[in-house]
Amino acid sequence: MKHVIITGTSRGIGFELAKLFANNGHKVLAISRNTKPLSDINHQNITTLSVDVSQTSDLKKVTEFVKKNWKKVDILINNAGKLINKPFTELTTEDFLDVYKVNVFGVAEITKNMIPFLVKNSHVVTISSMGGIQGSMKFPGLAAYSSAKGAVITLSELLAEEYKEQQIAFNVLAIGAVQTEMLEEAFPDYKAPLSASEMAEYMYDFALNGNKFYNGKVLQVSSTTP
16 A cells, blocks of 8 residues: 555546545545545545645645655655646746746645655656657647746656665656646647546556656657647
8 A cells, every 4th residue: 555645636637546546545645726526536545635736835734744644655646737828929927937836846845845755665756748858849839838847857857866865766757648628728629649547547557666667767658749
């Protein structure tokens, strides 16, 4: 049984991931602003916390919960994401900040807070995007989103080096298009080749076993372009 923290669990991949881990006997701390979808399931292995990962003060709730109830964390999955689709000249500094607060600063903050609880052979998995991969196909309108997803790739590579003596693994899954609510909101007419539950199954296995094979690596999880 693993103690697993997942961010962005109100819908999409995060929602499916939380159910997968819980149904397989693992303890899940599900982090999202909207806790109702998972709370309604009332699963004995899922604890929900209403947290805005873009707010440093809000993330203290996670630390307090772990300190009081778990004392350790085996897997942290940084899945929460924010996407703004706008032409570059229309993107404001506030737009960039809003995206980076969730996709970069929130990832850094929760990871930093969990370092004291991450045990030997623990695994931190950050969900990036193919858009954050250097040399990959890029799409107009995603300057803030894709650049943020590139930033967390470099962050994870650095953390893997910084914490290798503690045997904490840091890896990134740069995923392609998945049919989620976030994708539908940004690109209403696009149909992705994978469902949220299909991608969640891959991430579930990788989170449990990927650290045996990888550290400081970026895996491109995409069968299509994009």
